[in-house]
Amino acid sequence: MVRVGFIGYLNCLPLRLGLEATGGLEGIELVSGPPARVNAALHSGELEIGLVSSMSWAQNRRRLQVVPGYGIASHGPVMSVLLAANRPLEEVRRVALTSESATSQGLTKVLLERIYGVRPEYDEVSGGPEQVLPEYDAALFIGDTALRARGVPGAAIHDLGELWSRYSGLPMVYAVWVSRRDPAEFGWFADRVARAVSWTERNVKEAAAEALRRGAPATKDELREYYGRCIGYRVGALQWRGLNRYLGELGRLAPGTLRRVIA
Numbered sequence: 001m002v003r004v005g006f007i008g009y010l011n012c013l014p015l016r017l018g019l020e021a022t023g024g025l026e027g028i029e030l031v032s033g034p035p036a037r038v039n040a041a042l043h044s045g046e047l048e049i050g051l052v053s054s055m056s057w058a059q060n061r062r063r064l065q066v067v068p069g070y071g072i073a074s075h076g077p078v079m080s081v082l083l084a085a086n087r088p089l090e091e092v093r094r095v096a097l098t099s100e101s102a103t104s105q106g107l108t109k110v111l112l113e114r115i116y117g118v119r120p121e122y123d124e125v126s127g128g129p130e131q132v133l134p135e136y137d138a139a140l141f142i143g144d145t146a147l148r149a150r151g152v153p154g155a156a157i158h159d160l161g162e163l164w165s166r167y168s169g170l171p172m173v174y175a176v177w178v179s180r181r182d183p184a185e186f187g188w189f190a191d192r193v194a195r196a197v198s199w200t201e202r203n204v205k206e207a208a209a210e211a212l213r214r215g216a217p218a219t220k221d222e223l224r225e226y227y228g229r230c231i232g233y234r235v236g237a238l239q240w241r242g243l244n245r246y247l248g249e250l251g252r253l254a255p256g257t258l259r260r261v262i263a
Protein backbone atom coordinates (compact mmCIF):
# COMPACT_ATOMS: atom_id res chain seq x y z
CA MET A 1 0.00 0.00 0.00
CA VAL A 2 1.31 3.44 -0.91
CA ARG A 3 0.13 6.10 1.51
CA VAL A 4 -0.94 9.21 -0.37
CA GLY A 5 -1.72 12.55 1.32
CA PHE A 6 -5.03 14.03 0.21
CA ILE A 7 -7.04 17.08 1.20
CA GLY A 8 -10.17 16.14 3.07
CA TYR A 9 -12.29 19.08 1.96
CA LEU A 10 -15.17 19.16 -0.48
CA ASN A 11 -12.81 20.94 -2.90
CA CYS A 12 -11.22 17.53 -3.55
CA LEU A 13 -14.37 15.41 -3.55
CA PRO A 14 -14.58 15.29 -7.38
CA LEU A 15 -10.95 14.17 -7.54
CA ARG A 16 -11.59 11.40 -5.05
CA LEU A 17 -14.70 10.32 -6.98
CA GLY A 18 -12.65 10.44 -10.18
CA LEU A 19 -9.91 8.28 -8.67
CA GLU A 20 -12.54 5.79 -7.52
CA ALA A 21 -14.37 5.75 -10.86
CA THR A 22 -11.21 5.22 -12.91
CA GLY A 23 -9.61 2.54 -10.76
CA GLY A 24 -6.99 4.97 -9.51
CA LEU A 25 -7.01 3.86 -5.89
CA GLU A 26 -5.76 0.33 -6.33
CA GLY A 27 -2.86 -0.29 -3.96
CA ILE A 28 -3.29 3.16 -2.46
CA GLU A 29 -4.36 4.39 0.93
CA LEU A 30 -5.55 7.99 0.78
CA VAL A 31 -4.67 9.77 4.00
CA SER A 32 -6.96 12.79 4.15
CA GLY A 33 -6.82 15.84 6.34
CA PRO A 34 -6.70 19.62 6.29
CA PRO A 35 -3.75 20.98 4.25
CA ALA A 36 -1.59 21.88 7.26
CA ARG A 37 -1.81 18.29 8.55
CA VAL A 38 -0.99 16.78 5.14
CA ASN A 39 1.93 19.22 4.79
CA ALA A 40 3.34 18.11 8.15
CA ALA A 41 2.84 14.41 7.39
CA LEU A 42 4.83 14.73 4.17
CA HIS A 43 7.68 16.57 5.85
CA SER A 44 7.90 14.08 8.68
CA GLY A 45 8.24 11.20 6.22
CA GLU A 46 4.93 9.62 7.18
CA LEU A 47 3.86 9.92 3.52
CA GLU A 48 5.84 9.50 0.29
CA ILE A 49 3.57 11.49 -1.97
CA GLY A 50 0.74 13.92 -1.46
CA LEU A 51 -1.21 17.02 -2.33
CA VAL A 52 0.35 19.79 -0.24
CA SER A 53 0.01 23.55 0.04
CA SER A 54 2.03 25.17 -2.75
CA MET A 55 3.57 27.35 -0.05
CA SER A 56 4.71 24.31 1.88
CA TRP A 57 6.40 22.95 -1.26
CA ALA A 58 8.07 26.35 -1.84
CA GLN A 59 9.47 26.35 1.68
CA ASN A 60 10.86 22.82 1.28
CA ARG A 61 11.96 22.75 -2.33
CA ARG A 62 15.08 20.76 -1.61
CA ARG A 63 13.22 17.93 0.04
CA LEU A 64 9.97 17.90 -1.93
CA GLN A 65 9.80 17.53 -5.68
CA VAL A 66 6.80 18.41 -7.77
CA VAL A 67 4.87 15.72 -9.59
CA PRO A 68 4.04 17.99 -12.52
CA GLY A 69 0.73 18.85 -14.10
CA TYR A 70 -1.79 18.76 -11.29
CA GLY A 71 -2.77 20.42 -8.02
CA ILE A 72 -5.52 22.81 -6.94
CA ALA A 73 -5.87 26.13 -8.72
CA SER A 74 -8.39 28.81 -9.62
CA HIS A 75 -8.53 31.60 -12.15
CA GLY A 76 -11.05 34.06 -10.77
CA PRO A 77 -13.39 33.28 -7.88
CA VAL A 78 -12.54 30.12 -5.94
CA MET A 79 -15.48 30.21 -3.45
CA SER A 80 -13.63 28.43 -0.65
CA VAL A 81 -10.71 30.72 0.21
CA LEU A 82 -12.38 33.68 1.84
CA LEU A 83 -11.59 36.63 4.01
CA ALA A 84 -14.65 37.50 6.11
CA ALA A 85 -14.42 41.08 7.34
CA ASN A 86 -16.18 43.19 9.94
CA ARG A 87 -14.79 46.42 8.54
CA PRO A 88 -13.44 47.75 5.23
CA LEU A 89 -10.20 45.94 4.34
CA GLU A 90 -8.29 49.26 4.26
CA GLU A 91 -8.98 49.54 7.99
CA VAL A 92 -8.21 46.08 9.36
CA ARG A 93 -5.70 45.97 12.22
CA ARG A 94 -6.14 42.45 13.62
CA VAL A 95 -6.61 39.51 11.29
CA ALA A 96 -7.12 35.82 12.11
CA LEU A 97 -5.64 33.18 9.80
CA THR A 98 -6.91 29.62 9.91
CA SER A 99 -4.27 27.20 11.14
CA GLU A 100 -5.39 24.68 8.48
CA SER A 101 -3.78 26.72 5.68
CA ALA A 102 -0.34 27.63 4.43
CA THR A 103 -0.77 29.11 0.94
CA SER A 104 -3.86 31.16 1.72
CA GLN A 105 -2.22 32.61 4.83
CA GLY A 106 0.44 34.10 2.56
CA LEU A 107 -2.15 35.14 -0.01
CA THR A 108 -4.05 37.11 2.63
CA LYS A 109 -0.88 39.02 3.54
CA VAL A 110 0.01 39.75 -0.09
CA LEU A 111 -3.46 41.03 -0.96
CA LEU A 112 -3.94 43.11 2.18
CA GLU A 113 -0.58 44.78 1.75
CA ARG A 114 -0.53 45.20 -2.03
CA ILE A 115 -4.16 46.07 -2.72
CA TYR A 116 -5.33 47.63 0.54
CA GLY A 117 -2.05 49.05 1.83
CA VAL A 118 -2.38 47.55 5.31
CA ARG A 119 -0.02 45.44 7.38
CA PRO A 120 -2.18 44.19 10.26
CA GLU A 121 -1.25 41.89 13.14
CA TYR A 122 -1.90 38.26 12.31
CA ASP A 123 -2.95 35.48 14.66
CA GLU A 124 -3.11 31.87 13.63
CA VAL A 125 -6.30 30.39 15.03
CA SER A 126 -8.52 27.36 14.77
CA GLY A 127 -12.29 27.54 14.91
CA GLY A 128 -15.19 28.56 12.75
CA PRO A 129 -16.56 31.99 11.91
CA GLU A 130 -18.85 32.07 14.95
CA GLN A 131 -15.93 31.81 17.40
CA VAL A 132 -13.30 33.71 15.48
CA LEU A 133 -15.05 36.61 13.78
CA PRO A 134 -16.29 38.45 16.89
CA GLU A 135 -12.67 38.78 18.06
CA TYR A 136 -11.09 40.11 14.86
CA ASP A 137 -11.45 42.72 12.14
CA ALA A 138 -11.21 39.98 9.53
CA ALA A 139 -10.65 36.24 9.36
CA LEU A 140 -9.36 33.84 6.71
CA PHE A 141 -11.28 30.59 6.17
CA ILE A 142 -10.56 27.85 3.67
CA GLY A 143 -12.23 24.67 2.51
CA ASP A 144 -15.61 23.60 3.90
CA THR A 145 -15.44 26.20 6.66
CA ALA A 146 -15.13 28.90 4.00
CA LEU A 147 -18.13 27.53 2.09
CA ARG A 148 -20.07 27.75 5.32
CA ALA A 149 -18.72 31.23 6.18
CA ARG A 150 -20.45 32.65 3.10
CA GLY A 151 -23.70 32.50 5.04
CA VAL A 152 -22.48 34.29 8.17
CA PRO A 153 -24.64 37.36 8.74
CA GLY A 154 -23.03 40.77 9.03
CA ALA A 155 -19.57 40.05 7.64
CA ALA A 156 -18.44 41.14 4.18
CA ILE A 157 -17.06 38.16 2.25
CA HIS A 158 -14.00 38.65 0.02
CA ASP A 159 -13.06 35.83 -2.36
CA LEU A 160 -9.25 35.72 -2.38
CA GLY A 161 -9.04 33.80 -5.65
CA GLU A 162 -11.03 36.55 -7.32
CA LEU A 163 -8.98 39.34 -5.71
CA TRP A 164 -5.71 37.64 -6.72
CA SER A 165 -6.70 37.18 -10.36
CA ARG A 166 -8.00 40.73 -10.60
CA TYR A 167 -4.76 42.02 -9.09
CA SER A 168 -2.29 39.83 -11.01
CA GLY A 169 -4.23 38.81 -14.11
CA LEU A 170 -3.09 35.25 -13.30
CA PRO A 171 -4.39 32.04 -11.75
CA MET A 172 -3.70 31.14 -8.12
CA VAL A 173 -2.24 27.74 -7.21
CA TYR A 174 -3.17 26.58 -3.72
CA ALA A 175 -1.76 23.09 -3.75
CA VAL A 176 0.58 20.90 -5.79
CA TRP A 177 1.33 17.18 -5.90
CA VAL A 178 4.75 16.49 -4.45
CA SER A 179 6.91 13.53 -3.59
CA ARG A 180 9.88 13.00 -1.28
CA ARG A 181 11.61 10.77 -3.84
CA ASP A 182 12.31 11.13 -7.53
CA PRO A 183 8.92 12.09 -9.05
CA ALA A 184 9.70 9.75 -11.96
CA GLU A 185 9.05 6.89 -9.57
CA PHE A 186 5.51 8.16 -9.29
CA GLY A 187 4.79 8.45 -13.00
CA TRP A 188 2.21 5.69 -12.58
CA PHE A 189 0.45 7.76 -9.94
CA ALA A 190 0.56 10.94 -12.06
CA ASP A 191 -1.16 8.94 -14.82
CA ARG A 192 -3.92 7.99 -12.41
CA VAL A 193 -4.38 11.60 -11.33
CA ALA A 194 -4.54 12.59 -15.01
CA ARG A 195 -7.34 10.09 -15.63
CA ALA A 196 -9.18 11.18 -12.49
CA VAL A 197 -8.93 14.86 -13.44
CA SER A 198 -10.38 14.15 -16.89
CA TRP A 199 -13.21 12.33 -15.15
CA THR A 200 -13.91 15.36 -12.91
CA GLU A 201 -14.20 17.60 -15.94
CA ARG A 202 -16.84 15.34 -17.51
CA ASN A 203 -18.78 14.75 -14.29
CA VAL A 204 -19.36 18.12 -12.66
CA LYS A 205 -23.08 17.46 -12.10
CA GLU A 206 -22.44 14.07 -10.52
CA ALA A 207 -19.83 15.51 -8.18
CA ALA A 208 -22.16 18.37 -7.19
CA ALA A 209 -24.97 15.90 -6.47
CA GLU A 210 -22.66 13.76 -4.32
CA ALA A 211 -21.47 16.86 -2.40
CA LEU A 212 -25.12 17.76 -1.72
CA ARG A 213 -25.79 14.23 -0.45
CA ARG A 214 -22.87 14.66 1.91
CA GLY A 215 -24.39 17.83 3.35
CA ALA A 216 -22.30 20.47 1.58
CA PRO A 217 -23.19 23.97 2.78
CA ALA A 218 -24.17 25.18 -0.70
CA THR A 219 -26.97 24.81 -3.24
CA LYS A 220 -26.85 22.47 -6.23
CA ASP A 221 -26.22 25.37 -8.59
CA GLU A 222 -23.46 26.77 -6.39
CA LEU A 223 -21.76 23.39 -6.26
CA ARG A 224 -21.93 23.05 -10.04
CA GLU A 225 -20.35 26.47 -10.30
CA TYR A 226 -17.75 25.51 -7.68
CA TYR A 227 -16.67 22.33 -9.43
CA GLY A 228 -17.25 23.53 -12.98
CA ARG A 229 -15.61 26.95 -12.86
CA CYS A 230 -13.90 27.71 -9.56
CA ILE A 231 -11.80 24.73 -8.46
CA GLY A 232 -9.41 23.37 -11.09
CA TYR A 233 -7.00 20.45 -10.77
CA ARG A 234 -4.67 21.28 -13.66
CA VAL A 235 -1.45 23.16 -13.01
CA GLY A 236 0.07 24.07 -16.38
CA ALA A 237 2.30 26.87 -17.64
CA LEU A 238 -0.16 29.68 -16.87
CA GLN A 239 -0.76 28.38 -13.34
CA TRP A 240 3.02 28.23 -12.78
CA ARG A 241 3.28 31.86 -13.79
CA GLY A 242 0.64 32.64 -11.17
CA LEU A 243 2.44 30.62 -8.52
CA ASN A 244 5.79 32.23 -9.27
CA ARG A 245 4.23 35.66 -9.16
CA TYR A 246 2.63 34.85 -5.81
CA LEU A 247 5.90 33.58 -4.33
CA GLY A 248 7.72 36.66 -5.62
CA GLU A 249 5.15 39.00 -4.09
CA LEU A 250 5.29 37.14 -0.81
CA GLY A 251 9.08 37.35 -0.73
CA ARG A 252 8.92 41.10 -1.08
CA LEU A 253 6.63 41.64 1.90
CA ALA A 254 8.14 43.10 5.02
CA PRO A 255 8.82 40.34 7.56
CA GLY A 256 5.80 40.14 9.82
CA THR A 257 4.93 38.21 12.90
CA LEU A 258 2.47 35.41 13.25
CA ARG A 259 1.25 34.63 16.70
CA ARG A 260 -0.03 31.11 17.19
CA VAL A 261 -3.00 31.64 19.43
CA ILE A 262 -4.61 28.23 19.35
CA ALA A 263 -2.25 25.49 18.20
Ligand SMILES: C=C(O[C@@H]1C=C(C(=O)O)C=C[C@H]1O)C(=O)O
Nearest residue numbers: 053080101102103104142143174
Ligand atom coordinates in the same frame (compact mmCIF):
# COMPACT_ATOMS: atom_id res chain seq x y z
C1 LIG B 1 -9.05 26.15 -2.74
C2 LIG B 1 -8.68 25.81 -1.54
O1 LIG B 1 -7.36 25.80 -1.35
C3 LIG B 1 -6.77 25.19 -0.24
C4 LIG B 1 -5.84 26.01 0.43
C5 LIG B 1 -4.63 25.57 0.86
C6 LIG B 1 -3.75 26.45 1.69
O2 LIG B 1 -4.15 27.57 1.97
O3 LIG B 1 -2.65 26.03 2.07
C7 LIG B 1 -4.23 24.27 0.51
C8 LIG B 1 -5.03 23.45 -0.18
C9 LIG B 1 -6.39 23.80 -0.59
O4 LIG B 1 -7.32 23.00 0.07
C10 LIG B 1 -9.64 25.46 -0.49
O5 LIG B 1 -9.31 25.30 0.69
O6 LIG B 1 -10.82 25.31 -0.82
